[in-house]
């Protein structure tokens with residue numbers, strides 16, 4: 001199986017690039033080789049490789065910056081995934097694409113299911129929803145994997161921000177009224193690989209590689225708020241003694257992008273269809289932080 005992976009330097013892309021080679025030949029590309037801000041350039045790259053499967057881990061993920069760069073966010077997240085899917089169709093490839101919990105408005109009180117109505121509150125969420133629709137529109141076998149609150153030991157994310165702040169501040173204020181599921185990039189990559197591995201064991205090396213098309217939620221198990229996530233990070237880092245963590249409401253931490261107050265995703269469909277259980281967020285965080293250089 002030939003796999004084209006985009007966004008190889010991102011949190012999820014980097015983890016995928018470690019795991020995918022056991023499944024086939026991986027063509028892992030970064031922004032310089034496949035730039036999603038230039039949709040017209042994507043076709044020749046895909047035609048040149050003629051993959052069996054495209055995994056699109058590239059995205060514009062700067063949620064607040066997207067408010068002032070809506071066109072750029074929409075091109076990368078909304079338009080290019082559709083172009084990728086259309087080009088995939090021409091070479092007979094299938095597509096795995098990642099999306100976000102921010103397609104929801106946060107008014108739910110129990111974990112969001114895949115079929116729940118979407119209503120993004122910010123530019124990033126709107127652009128990702130447009131990307132979902134464009135991928136589906138192409139009419140090829142696809143998986144859209146929605147996740148949320150992604151962290152890893154690379155790039156910029158909440159975990160690394162908290163660890164940095166813990167070294168330079170005595171007091172850290174963290175929002176405690178947004179609920180979600182912190183998800184380790186490696187857990188997403190492992191779940192994605194596991195789905196594909198199951199299929200290869202069943203003998204699918206050519207189309208259709210994906211056993212089911214559809215949207216699936218994929219976030220680590222359990223729930224917390226940013227404050228709870230921060231507390232666990234600081235606790236596991238061993239720095240809790242010297243630091244005062246202060247819970248604050250969102251209204252005291254205004255950001256350019258409005259975020260949903262509740263964006264927990266239900267993994268039930270993932271478990272039912274693919275028999276894959278995501279790890280509890282605390283276990284994933286512990287494992288991730290265990291690999292921090294001491």
Ligand SMILES: NC(=O)c1ccc[n+]([C@@H]2O[C@H](COP(=O)([O-])OP(=O)(O)OC[C@H]3O[C@@H](n4cnc5c(N)ncnc54)[C@H](OP(=O)(O)O)[C@@H]3O)[C@@H](O)[C@H]2O)c1
Nearest residue numbers: 007009010011012035036037058059061098100147148150
């Ligand atoms: N991060 C989160 O909290 C979060 C939450 C929910 C869903 N997701 C979704 O999960 C997926 C993976 O996210 P992630 O956390 O791995 O994101 P990430 O760490 O920000 O990685 C995104 C990658 O996309 C690349 N990229 C940006 N603009 C590009 C362009 N014009 N052309 C090609 N590549 C470009 C980035 O390259 P550079 O680094 O060179 O810019 C980066 O390598 C995305 O679909 C994202 O929307 C993420």
